[in-house]
Amino acid sequence: MKQSTSLSDDQKKAIDKLEKLRVGALFMDPGTGKTLTALNIISTSETDWVLFIVPFQTKQNLQDELDKWGFDMPYRIVGVETLSSSDRVYLELLEEFDKYNKPFIVVDESLKIKNASAKRTQRVFELGKKSYYRLVLNGTPISKNVMDLWAQMEFLSSKILNMSYDEYQNTFIDYIYHAETHHFEISNQVNIDYLYSLVRPYVFDAKLNLDIDxxxxxxxxxxxxxxxxxxxxxxxxxxxxxxxxxxxxxxxxxxxxxxxxxxxxxxxxxxxxxxxxxxxxxxxxxxxxxxxxxxxxxxxxxxxxxxxxxxxxxxxxxxxxxxxxxxxxxxxxxxxxxxxxxxxxxxxxxxxxxxxxxxxxxxxxxxxxxxxxxxxxxxxxxxxxxxxxxxx
The missing domain is CATH 3.40.50.300 (P-loop containing nucleotide triphosphate hydrolases)
Incomplete structure (x- = not known):
């Protein structure tokens, strides 16, 4: 891979933090160059094959980025939607992992796997178990509330949170029960400092700062x-x-x-x-x-x-x-x-x-x-x- 001489300070800090780990999250604002950061992290690892899981419509964009930066490692790009719609592709990937010693999975726009019960998420989990390195990328890792975060962390490693989905929900969410409609409503997010302490060692979070209005x-x-x-x-x-x-x-x-x-x-x-x-x-x-x-x-x-x-x-x-x-x-x-x-x-x-x-x-x-x-x-x-x- 071509070495970039134009990495930002945040990109350099992210690489310095996560290259020491086998799992990590780049929660970098859109536009801060998280793809290039991820490629640099991959290049410092001992991986011999990379699976990029991305939204289907961004496959060509990622391919263009890989070509631009001269990424020369064996890899495959798969749309996250394909994992739920194609049994053939999923089975192919399971077999492909067995060919390599230290495979690396990158899940881009990891908010796409926030639904823990979704078929695509369950299959990403299974692929993750066969990988040596795991990385998630997202500019906005939480869309509605902290429940969006559980699946992303669980994919990286169940040891990060060390909680089942229900345990996580009971720890970080307060509910109100409406008897007339039999609905539970999220009333508050709690213990956020504790949640941050759990994920902080594995997360790099960067905000976009440009010298323009x-x-x-x-x-x-x-x-x-x-x-x-x-x-x-x-x-x-x-x-x-x-x-x-x-x-x-x-x-x-x-x-x-x-x-x-x-x-x-x-x-x-x-x-x-x-x-x-x-x-x-x-x-x-x-x-x-x-x-x-x-x-x-x-x-x-x-x-x-x-x-x-x-x-x-x-x-x-x-x-x-x-x-x-x-x-x-x-x-x-x-x-x-x-x-x-x-x-x-x-x-x-x-x-x-x-x-x-x-x-x-x-x-x-x-x-x-x-x-x-x-x-x-x-x-x-x-x-x-x-x-x-x-x-x-």
């Missing part, structure tokens, strides 16, 4: 046609309490979709692009019809959707980003911003967050700002219909 602005606009929005809201209100909980996300998605390409939103984007002197922008949206519409209307812009568009892309050639649709997920939003605000960016960046004049938009902003999961807030309300009326 990053400007974030909210851009309010009026939704011209709210008829479908209010129809979906009234339909949700007409359901009983239990149905409302089950259908909340589906109906709020329907409400948000109703103004995905509303004329008021389109005019707002037009105004932003005019204000920014027609420089090429990245536009993030949630819905397929919106993506097609915006790509046709703004051919000089790059239109992406959350999920696929938030992972693995290096787009430092852009300086402007417009969030046409909001997301409930803080981790998704953070990943999205780091497509342009990342190492290698030399110019100031600017982010616009479109906000329509309906309650759903304000609710989504509040959830992101406070990093709370909306369903938990909804379930806390004893008068759910009033909660929906006040917030939507």
């Amino acid at each position: 990053s400007v974030h602005e909210r851009w309010d606009y009026e939704i011209e046609n709210k008829n479908n929005y209010f129809e979906a809201k009234e339909e949700l209100l007409s359901r009983d309490s239990a149905e409302q909980e089950d259908l909340f996300l589906a109906f709020t998605a329907k409400m948000q979709h109703s103004y995905a390409i509303d004329q008021g939103k389109v005019e707002a984007i037009d105004d932003i692009i005019e204000c920014e002197h027609h420089q090429p922008a990245i536009i993030f949206c949630k819905f397929v019809n919106a993506k097609e519409f915006f790509q046709d209307r703004y051919p000089s812009c790059k239109v992406l959707t959350y999920g696929k568009g938030t992972f693995g892309l290096n787009l430092q050639q852009y300086k402007l980003m417009i969030f046409a649709d909001k997301t409930w997920d803080y981790a998704q939003l953070e990943q999205a911003t780091r497509r342009i605000y990342r190492m290698g960016q030399t110019k100031d960046t600017k982010f616009y967050y479109l906000t329509g004049d309906v309650g759903l938009e304000r609710l989504m902003d509040n959830c992101i700002n406070n990093k709370v999961w909306v369903l938990n807030e909804f379930k806390k309300s004893s008068k759910k219909e009033k909660w929906l009326k006040d917030n939507l």
Whole structure:
């Protein structure tokens, strides 16, 4: 592998810490160069083969990085989704591990294995048992609460936490039981200092600091046609309490979709692009019809959707980003911003967050700002219909 002379101080510190270990976590902000850091850690190990497990849509991005840095060790790249969908690939990997003395597994975007009961996670666990070295990479290792962390640490080594899933849950989470709905709700995260003391020896955590400005602005606009929005809201209100909980996300998605390409939103984007002197922008949206519409209307812009568009892309050639649709997920939003605000960016960046004049938009902003999961807030309300009326 080519030696890099341009490692940042954080990258050097991460390598210095984790190269001494057989397991570790690079919880480095998107854009801080965690892939190059991982490759340097691998190169200092005694491994004779590497398995990279990544989100399927980032396989080519990783291949490009390996080629760029001249990574010359035997390796294989597998999409994490493939592990759950293909028995053939999974069995091939189990056999392949037996050919090597000290195999190394790298799980990139390790939040993808946060669900301990998921098939993909269970298979990653089994592959991990056959590896000599294990490394997880993620910019945002916790999306909702500390329960996201258990599977990632368990993959590295069960000795780190030394707790079953239930024991971990009982140690770090307080619950409230709602007798009327028979639901448990997370009320608080506790003993966090103790949790940190357990994982700290195996984790390197870096924040992104660039010598450029990053400007974030909210851009309010009026939704011209709210008829479908209010129809979906009234339909949700007409359901009983239990149905409302089950259908909340589906109906709020329907409400948000109703103004995905509303004329008021389109005019707002037009105004932003005019204000920014027609420089090429990245536009993030949630819905397929919106993506097609915006790509046709703004051919000089790059239109992406959350999920696929938030992972693995290096787009430092852009300086402007417009969030046409909001997301409930803080981790998704953070990943999205780091497509342009990342190492290698030399110019100031600017982010616009479109906000329509309906309650759903304000609710989504509040959830992101406070990093709370909306369903938990909804379930806390004893008068759910009033909660929906006040917030939507």
